[in-house]
Each structure stands twice: as C-alpha cells, then as structure tokens.
Amino acid sequence: MQELLTITRAARLAGVSRSELQRHIHDGELETFEGKITVSNLLRLYPVIDMDSNPMLEKVKKIKLDAVKNKGKIDTALPSSTVLMSRLKEFSELLITLKFQLNQHDNLFKAIIQQVEVLQQSDNLETEINNFYQWLLEQNEQLQNNNSADNKAKLFVKDTFLRFVAAQVKFVPSGHEFFVEGSDSLLESAIRVGLKPNYGCSSGNCGSCKARLVSGDVKKTCEHDYVLSEYEKQMGYILMCSNTAITDLVIEAKEAKHPTDLPIQELRAIVKKKELLTDSLMILHLQTSQTKTLRFMAGQNIRLELESETVDYPIISCPCDGRYLQIQVKKTATDLSKKMFDDLQIGQTVLFTGPYGDFVLSSYNNPIVFIAQDEAFAPIKSLIEHAISTDTPETLYLYWLGEQYFDKLCRSWEDALDNFVYTPLTKLTELEQQLSQFLPTASDSTEFYLSGNDELEAILLNHGIHKSKIHISNF
Numbered sequence: 001m002q003e004l005l006t007i008t009r010a011a012r013l014a015g016v017s018r019s020e021l022q023r024h025i026h027d028g029e030l031e032t033f034e035g036k037i038t039v040s041n042l043l044r045l046y047p048v049i050d051m052d053s054n055p056m057l058e059k060v061k062k063i064k065l066d067a068v069k070n071k072g073k074i075d076t077a078l079p080s081s082t083v084l085m086s087r088l089k090e091f092s093e094l095l096i097t098l099k100f101q102l103n104q105h106d107n108l109f110k111a112i113i114q115q116v117e118v119l120q121q122s123d124n125l126e127t128e129i130n131n132f133y134q135w136l137l138e139q140n141e142q143l144q145n146n147n148s149a150d151n152k153a154k155l156f157v158k159d160t161f162l163r164f165v166a167a168q169v170k171f172v173p174s175g176h177e178f179f180v181e182g183s184d185s186l187l188e189s190a191i192r193v194g195l196k197p198n199y200g201c202s203s204g205n206c207g208s209c210k211a212r213l214v215s216g217d218v219k220k221t222c223e224h225d226y227v228l229s230e231y232e233k234q235m236g237y238i239l240m241c242s243n244t245a246i247t248d249l250v251i252e253a254k255e256a257k258h259p260t261d262l263p264i265q266e267l268r269a270i271v272k273k274k275e276l277l278t279d280s281l282m283i284l285h286l287q288t289s290q291t292k293t294l295r296f297m298a299g300q301n302i303r304l305e306l307e308s309e310t311v312d313y314p315i316i317s318c319p320c321d322g323r324y325l326q327i328q329v330k331k332t333a334t335d336l337s338k339k340m341f342d343d344l345q346i347g348q349t350v351l352f353t354g355p356y357g358d359f360v361l362s363s364y365n366n367p368i369v370f371i372a373q374d375e376a377f378a379p380i381k382s383l384i385e386h387a388i389s390t391d392t393p394e395t396l397y398l399y400w401l402g403e404q405y406f407d408k409l410c411r412s413w414e415d416a417l418d419n420f421v422y423t424p425l426t427k428l429t430e431l432e433q434q435l436s437q438f439l440p441t442a443s444d445s446t447e448f449y450l451s452g453n454d455e456l457e458a459i460l461l462n463h464g465i466h467k468s469k470i471h472i473s474n475f
Helices: 007-014 018-026 039-045 055-071 081-120 125-145 151-165 186-192 230-235 335-343 374-390 407-416 428-441 455-462
Strands: 004-006 036-038 166-172 177-181 210-215 218-220 237-239 243-245 249-252 265-276 281-288 301-306 309-314 324-330 349-356 368-373 396-401 420-425 447-451 470-472
Touching: 004 007, 007 018, 007 036, 007 039, 007 166, 007 177, 036 039, 039 151, 081 125, 166 186, 177 186, 186 243, 230 237, 281 335, 301 324, 301 335, 309 324, 309 335, 309 374, 324 335, 324 374, 368 374, 374 396, 374 407, 374 447, 396 407, 396 428, 407 420, 420 428, 428 455, 447 455, 455 470
Parallel strands: 166 249, 368 396, 368 447, 396 420, 447 470
Antiparallel strands: 004 036, 166 177, 210 237, 210 249, 218 243, 265 281, 265 349, 281 324, 301 309, 301 349
C-alpha cells in the first residue's frame, strides 16, 4: 500500500497552503483515502519537487540564528549556519540518490517475483530461464546507468528533512494538526495556528494545559511549579507549556469547542499604545502579565473597567497570542469615551473581564463570506486573522460596506493569499449587486458572518440563504 500523508503534511511538502489542497479535494481533482492523500496523487497534482529552494534549509538557518540571539553568543559546538546548510544540501542530494536506487531495487524485486511465477508455469523451462537471465542483465545495466532521481525519492527526502526542523503534532479526539518548530512549546505552537487547547498561566503554575502524550517523544523546555502525580506521569501526562516536540506526536488534549467552554477571566493589563485610526476610532493595545493571559475565541469581546465604569469592546486581534490584545474603541458623547481617548495614559494599568459573546467561527473547512459595515468590521478582523492563521478555510470573501479604515490591511491579505477575495463597497445597492453575482455560484456549505445593521441579514434571506448558515454579530 502506498504511503499516506495527512493534508497538513502534504501541503507542507508540496509548498502550498492547506486550503489550496482542500479546494482540489472539493473539486474532485485530488482523491483522499480516509482523509489522507497518497504520495502518487500528490505528485500527480504537483509533479515538481524543488529541493534547491527548499524552505526547510532556511528554517535551519533561522533556528540557528534565533538560538544564537537568545544565548547572546555563538555556539561553537555547531558549524556556522552557512556550512550547516551546505552540508545538509549535500546530504539531501546523496539521500535522494540512495532512496531512488532503493525504490528501483524494490520495483525490480517485485518484477523478479512475477517472472519466477511465469517460469513455474512454463513448459520450456530451459528457454525461459535463458530469457530470464538476459532480462536480469538488462535490468542490472539500466540500474547502473540510471543515476537520476524520481519525484517520489525527492519527496521522501524533503519529508525527512522537514522532520528535522519541524515535528508534526496531532490532537485527539479533535484531529487538529500543527507543526512545532525550533524549541517552541507545544502550547505556543498550538495557539499560534489558532487552536484552543486548555491553558491558564502558560508558565507552568496552574496545570490547566495538562495533556496526555499518546505517542512520540517530548523534551522539557523549562521547569514548572505544578506537580504531576506519579500516576499522571505513568499515564504520560505532560504540561504543554513546558515541553517541546522531539518527534511527531499524538496528544490527547482538551479543546474549547464553544464559547461556553471558556471561563470568564478577570485580568489586569498595561496600556502599551493608543493608535488613532480615524478621528472617532482608536485601537487600544493592551499587554497582560506573563503568568496570566486571556483565553478567548476570535470575534469575542472584553468588558473594560475604568474608574468604576464598564463598557464592552470588541477584540480585533487574533487569539494566537492572548497576552497582546487589541481592542477597538469608538468615540461617543459619554464621559467614559472621553476618558479613554483623552485621559488614559500609556503605561496605565486597566482591569477587564472576558471573554464575552458567541460570534465565533463555527466551521473552518468550508468557504466563508464576511460582510461588515463601517466600524462593525472590528470583530470581523479578528475572525479573518484567526481563519488565516489556521490555514484551513477553502476560500475567504470579505465585503466591507462604508468606511474601510483597514483598507491597506485587507488589500495586503488579498495580495498575499490565493484564497482571499476583498471587495470594498460604498452602498447597500452595490452589496446587493455583488451578492446577486456571487450567490448562484456559492457552495451549499458556505457560511456567512455579518457585522452591521439588520439589512445585511435581510439581503441574504431574500437571496435564499438558509438562516442556519448566517451568523450575526451583536456589535
């Protein structure tokens, strides 16, 4: 049976996004077997495996440089990054040749078995043996003269080197997959791609990120105060915040599936920056302590308290890093708004609780349409950044009606991503026109996320979109 690759690993080997492979699968251009892809099918779709521009060598260089930077001195036990990369490239070329020869000998062995089976049925054994001998000589000469390498060998070597610099981790029972690069902790790597495992302090004190190692090897990156019992150690439990991956892993971990799975947290944060978007809109950059970060889902809000007054603000940043938060603040006629814009000082500590709200992504693999109106783009921004970080949605569409104060950011997404389409609009009639062209071609699995007035939902319902496919922000 052919080797099967997960979609995540197949995308990494082909040098494409996971969403691109999802589109090929959806269009019937790429077959899967139990959710996995065969090497042959992958190479049929992507026949060229470029080892010279292999990003794994750049990752080796980056990891080496990061290690030097963190230590503050060069590690003389290892060669320079240039020498290391040259040696790895030379070794990869040798490994490709050896793997290719191994594949050829394996094919020859199978062919010999077939020839022997023919001999067993022959009535003229002497003649058939002579023919078989001549055939073996020809096959051997071909093996000796063929020094090229096939794409299967190149793919095998690329996958082998990828395992040197990035271990693949699979969460069960969810099936979510991600890569751990360098000495990043399992928790850091999972959060960075938008996953939602249990965690609290992220520094080894609370034990909330405790998970069971099903298979593979890990290495402790730092000591932790939380004490695992002897029984838990025997069962394979580890703290994800204090361990990194040595090999590919399977980990049994709890993940939040719904906003109600997340506890309401009370935290303090320092005001790091006040960034004006327009005369009436501001981004407030907050930073929590290292020992207590906000665990939230994209699209949710926090309730900020200032001088005994509270107000809910949308988080516009991705949950990839719960320590650095961005919230959008709109100027109004209230006293609290004036305090936020005029009196709040850089370095000041504020108190907030959260997360609140259920305007979160319900699906990751299907096409997603975002429709925002004016400053109600705030929660949409968080959802889009989360969707991009997971690299799983098939296609992302953004229709933004009104003032596009993040226009450059949206255009940069469209330039950088093959599966992102951005359409700025000024009037509802323009939105109606765009949707009338798009909706007839939309997949039945397409999900719609609306942030604006009630007219947006009415437009979709009038076009026959089922209410279950429409998600509405309470912003």
